[in-house]
Amino acid sequence: MKDDLDSIVQNLRASMSPDGKKPGYAIVGTGMMGREHIRAVLLLNQATIVGLYDSNPKSLALGVAEVERVGGKAPKQYTDLAALTDDSAVDAILICTPNFTHRAIFDSVKASKKPIFLEKPMATTLDDALYLAQAALAYPAPIQLGMQYRYKSQYQLALSALEKSELGPVHTISLCEYRPPFLGKVGEWNKFSAYSGGTLVEKCCHYFDLMNRIAGAPPVRVYATGGRAVNFTEFKYEGKPSDIDDHALVIVDYQNGVKAQFILNMFSEELFESLAVSGAKGTLFAEEHASFKPNRPSRSSIKVQAKGHAAYEGFDCTYPEDIELGGHYGSTLFEHQRFRDQITGLKNDGANCAEGLWAIITAWMAQASIEQGQVIDVQAMLASKSLNPYQAGLLPQDWTAPITDDWETSERGLA
Structure with a gap:
């Protein structure tokens, strides 16, 4: 596995600064994540930043300053999205606006038919997530989602081993994240479920994406408990009190019998996350210790306790410092490497809209379980809302739809 890590890093470095003309990216939304993408694109040097758009003047100015700080040429500043999509210098569009705006922004730029990078979560509601996933099926260019956690070092190695x-066959999955509270955002939209989709959708779709990939089947039942214990209990913005959860425990049953759990704590002093996957031959453990505080470097590790495995005792798999500078402990560079490859026609494991849809479905069902205090039957809940994501193209590769006698003939309004 150490050789695998070396190969992953060497491959990324070899892909930097390729010869020939580089595609021009326009970024819609230059808040915290938009600026992280600016840094990653310019550090990777596979593309250029040709333009920026943000309705907030302060955020736009920060975006321009970030381009210039990292060494890019002064980007064009668009006054509206039509000017951005019509610009022939723009080869691809990155949507990094607040969660609740993603569908509207997509609708504003889709006529360009240019490749799109869409930040996570792709939507805040089931309706919008299904709409975007269906739209992606007919879209003539790649649409990649910003699920960068799958490219953290420990998870790249874990997914490769699996x-x-x-x-052997996987039976149980356990994930956890301990971290400080949500950071500040323009308009504090991430403190309100109506704009964020709820904590499990906004923050945790990364983990449900990983969980779903490892399980390799649709979730059928979700139970969750959680709430607000510490964070933002007295917080108000423009007179409206915050309503987001700061902790949760989620249990998911999958169609193929895999059992999974996820634990979230958002009032931890430092950052810690872990993954444990057990199969017939043994158990894999992957961990990360990190911090928002300065001068506290991250540390990642992985071990595979299967008989005779070379990584039985485990080893440090932290990315080199120059890779970690790309954001999210290096993972943002890797997702942009995938996006650049997709633009050139290469297929890879960049997150697609079907995977994003099911990450949201799993997270949304968990939020619903917390609110209702009961186990959620995923298929029945979707049917009650006249939504059918069990269709060709909407199920991730190798998944199969549930087999039920009444699915096609029911009167539940499924499309």
Whole structure:
């Protein structure tokens, strides 16, 4: 596995600063995540930043300053989205606006038919998520989602080991994240479920994406408990009190029998996350310790406790410092490497809209379980809302739809 890590890093470095003309990116939304993408694009040097758009003048100015700070040429500043999509210098569009705006922004730029990078979560509601996933099926260019956690070092190695069946058939999955509270945003939109989609959708779709990939099947039942214990209990913005959860425990049953759990705590002093996957041959453990505080470097590790495995005792798999500078402990560079490859016609494991849809479905069901205080039957809940994501193109690769006698003939309004 150490050789695998070396290969991953060497491959990324070899892809930097390619010869020939580089595609021009326009970024819609230059808040905190938009500026992280600016840094990653310019550090990777596979593309250029040709233009920026943000309705907030302060955010736009910060975006321009970030381009110039990292060494890019002064970007064009668009006054509206039509000017951005019509610009022939723009080869691809990055949507990094607040969660609740993603569908509207997509609708504003889709006529360009240019490749799109869409930040996570792709939507805040089931309706919008299904709409975007269906739209992606007919879209003539790649649409990649910003699920960068799958490219953290420990998770790239874990997914590779699982794809090689080094644990045998998977039976249980356990994920956890301990971290400080949500950071500040323009308009504090992430403190309100109506704009964020709720904590499990906004923050945790990354983990449900990983969980779904490892399980390799649709979720069928979700139970969750959680709420607000510490964070923002007295917080108000423009007179409106915050309503987001700061902790949760989620249990998911998958169609193929895999059982999974996820634990979230958002009032931890430092950052810690872990993954444990157990299969017939053994158990894989992956961990990350990190911090928002200065001068506290991150540390990642992985071990595979299967008989005779080379990584049985585990090893440090932290990315080199120059890779971590790309954002989210290096993972943002890797997702942009995927996006650049997709623009050139290469297929890879960049997150697609079907995967994003099911990450949101799983997270949304968990939020619903917390609110209702009961187990959620995923298929029944979707049917009650006249939504059918069990269709060709909307199920991630190798998944199969539930087999039920009444699915096609029911009167539940499924499309």
